[in-house]
Amino acid sequence: PQRHFAGTPGDAAHHAAGPLDPAKIRTRFPPEPNGYLHIGHAKSICLNFGLARDYGGICHLRFDDTNPEKEEQEYVDAIKEMVSWLGWDWNQGGTSHLFYASNYFGFMYRAAEHLISAGLAYVDEQTPEEMRANRGDFSTPGVNSPFRDLGVEHHLNRFREMRDGKHPDGAMVLRAKIDMASPNINLRDPALYRIRRATHHNTGDQWCIYPMYTFAHPIEDALERISHSICTLEFEDQRPFYDWLLGHLADGGLLERPLPHQYEFGRLNLSYVVTSKRKLRQLVDEGHVAGWDDPRMPTLVGMRRRGYTPESVRAMVEATGVTKSNAWLDYSVLDGCLRSDLEGKAARAMAVLDPVQLKLTNYADIFGSMEHREPCSAPAHPHLPELGQRSFSLGPALWIEREDFMEVPSKGYHRLYPGNKARLKAGYIIECTGCEKNEAGEITAVLATIVPDTKSGTPGADAVKVKGVITWVGAHEAIAAELRLYDRLFTEAQPDAGGRDFLEVINPSSLKVVTGYLEPSLAGAAADVKVQFERHGYFVADRVDHRSDKPVFNKITGLRDNWGA
Numbered sequence: 359p360q361r362h363f364a365g366t367p368g369d370a371a372h373h374a375a376g377p378l379d380p381a382k383i384r385t386r387f388p389p390e391p392n393g394y395l396h397i398g399h400a401k402s403i404c405l406n407f408g409l410a411r412d413y414g415g416i417c418h419l420r421f422d423d424t425n426p427e428k429e430e431q432e433y434v435d436a437i438k439e440m441v442s443w444l445g446w447d448w449n450q451g452g453t454s455h456l457f458y459a460s461n462y463f464g465f466m467y468r469a470a471e472h473l474i475s476a477g478l479a480y481v482d483e484q485t486p487e488e489m490r491a492n493r494g495d496f497s498t499p500g501v502n503s504p505f506r507d508l509g510v511e512h513h514l515n516r517f518r519e520m521r522d523g524k525h526p527d528g529a530m531v532l533r534a535k536i537d538m539a540s541p542n543i544n545l546r547d548p549a550l551y552r553i554r555r556a557t558h559h560n561t562g563d564q565w566c567i568y569p570m571y572t573f574a575h576p577i578e579d580a581l582e583r584i585s586h587s588i589c590t591l592e593f594e595d596q597r598p599f600y601d602w603l604l605g606h607l608a609d610g611g612l613l614e615r616p617l618p619h620q621y622e623f624g625r626l627n628l629s630y631v632v633t634s635k636r637k638l639r640q641l642v643d644e645g646h647v648a649g650w651d652d653p654r655m656p657t658l659v660g661m662r663r664r665g666y667t668p669e670s671v672r673a674m675v676e677a678t679g680v681t682k683s684n685a686w687l688d689y690s691v692l693d694g695c696l697r698s699d700l701e702g703k704a705a706r707a708m709a710v711l712d713p714v715q716l717k718l719t720n721y722a723d724i725f726g727s728m729e730h731r732e733p734c735s736a737p738a739h740p741h742l743p744e745l746g747q748r749s750f751s752l753g754p755a756l757w758i759e760r761e762d763f764m765e766v767p768s769k770g771y772h773r774l775y776p777g778n779k780a781r782l783k784a785g786y787i788i789e790c791t792g793c794e795k796n797e798a799g800e801i802t803a804v805l806a807t808i809v810p811d812t813k814s815g816t817p818g819a820d821a822v823k824v825k826g827v828i829t830w831v832g833a834h835e836a837i838a839a840e841l842r843l844y845d846r847l848f849t850e851a852q853p854d855a856g857g858r859d860f861l862e863v864i865n866p867s868s869l870k871v872v873t874g875y876l877e878p879s880l881a882g883a884a885a886d887v888k889v890q891f892e893r894h895g896y897f898v899a900d901r902v903d904h905r906s907d908k909p910v911f912n913k914i915t916g917l918r919d920n921w922g923a
């Protein structure tokens with residue numbers, strides 16, 4: 359495995375961040391590499407990197423990798439990729455600001471010995487059950503451990519034995535000596551170090567004791583000279599310990615002042631989505647989705663594959679603001695951000711998602727032969743002439759949407775029904791004359807005649823007035839494509855609310871796969887290209903499965919909000 363730090367455990371970089379300008383703010387995004395980033399993380403990323411950018415500061419990308427069992431290089435790589443994808447760079451001012459908490463294990467160990475020597479920490483050999491029972495609760499003060507006051511020498515020796523592998527996993531822990539009667543349970547002698555024989559993705563088997571998050575995280579911030587340690591609200595009760603720890607280490611000369619300060623903000627929750635790594639992992643492991651990057655997943659890899667752009671994700675995060683409450687954001691906000699981003703830049707194309715054939719029965723009369731192809735064109739984008747023109751052609755048989763024909767029209771229906779005229783978009787006006795059916799009575803083809811001299815863009819185009827416009831693709835040049843039509847993954851806006859098992863509200867029809875027909879301008883579309891299929895919405899060529907000889911497009915979102923529907 360790759361090692362990020364070649365030194366010895368005692369040599370962790372004291373000044374991890376290098377020479378620093380104290381006038382600048384310094385933030386960090388500190389993911390644990392135990393899973394893929396999700397939309398909630400995007401909020402933290404944009405907040406931390408955004409503050410640094412806006413105030414001329416620096417933002418660190420720090421892997422909080424102090425928990426060896428669940429952490430893997432695969433996640434480290436995926437996290438880096440997605441931070442970059444979102445548009446942020448940990449290289450700032452010509453310096454890399456990429457850090458690994460595991461590089462500070464040596465320092466953390468020395469800090470722990472310092473606390474023991476100062477009478478501020480002790481090794482507790484109570485069983486986990488005894489510890490839990492003696493912690494008390496909100497109404498009952500805790501009880502001191504019988505090991506608490508055995509003396510500095512004893513505890514220092516025990517802690518060194520822990521480090522040297524003399525005791526089995528779980529036999530004892532190092533605890534801070536604060537106050538077992540504190541009204542803040544986090545101050546009732548929190549655990550600092552535990553014994554765990556596990557191979558670490560960075561430090562290998564160098565250590566068999568690992569620091570607890572609550573001990574490690576403040577130290578990481580202080581070593582990197584972070585000014586604003588921004589975390590989610592549930593850490594508010596940890597702040598007194600954060601300050602206790604760093605204050606004592608600074609008093610002992612192990613850390614320099616000014617010390618970092620912790621600030622809390624509300625988590626981002628998105629409706630119709632779960633954002634707990636454990637629950638996301640369950641969706642993957644139990645096969646409810648195809649993987650971490652399934653386009654229905656709220657992971658950033660999933661959202662990227664679905665077709666959401668970094669711009670749309672950033673805009674959504676900005677729209678939520680920074681608050682002191684855990685707000686629920688409606689998914690439609692994200693879709694709105696996607697539409698505003700793509701509206702102005704995605705090329706247009708015609709695609710037929712639910713095809714039925716349209717036969718132009720007077721084709722040879724109009725064009726002289728059935729083999730003639732009548733060239734048509736339309737702008738790639740209505741407001742971006744620089745994107746050029748799309749070319750396609752008319753033939754005697756076209757694909758149109760099944761819903762664009764009604765044998766008996768409903769009120770206000772302006773598309774094709776016997777006797778009615780409508781325009782083929784960027785083509786001719788046609789008049790519907792009827793349809794063909796099979797024995798089962800299903801419509802197999804719609805019949806129409808071309809109205810002469812009505813081609814779009816020619817002088818006679820407006821001579822005949824029609825109300826309906828039909829999108830179409832010529833059967834002779836249509837590209838058959840797999841279209842993956844996604845819906846919300848859950849049927850409830852707050853899938854895990856009130857302790858409900860979120861698996862019970864999985865939407866059984868969150869994915870519908872159809873074969874549709876695309877206009878020829880999409881031949882050779884590269885993976886990840888985003889287009890607006892006229893009338894239908896925004897689609898993206900799937901970055902994993904799309905091939906030019908076997909196109910696969912994902913629906914990102916429709917042209918209008920229908921989340922409330």
Ligand code: ATP
Binds near residue numbers: 390397589626636
């Ligand atoms: P999970 O609870 O899904 O396991 P986590 O918070 O444990 O996520 P970390 O890798 O520790 O995952 O998170 C990195 C950073 O992202 C933390 O600073 C955390 O506060 C922040 N973060 C995680 N989820 C959200 C969220 N929903 N909204 C805002 N920030 C979040």
Ligand code: MG
Binds near residue numbers: 390
């Ligand atoms: Mg965490």
Ligand code: MG
């Ligand atoms: Mg968490």
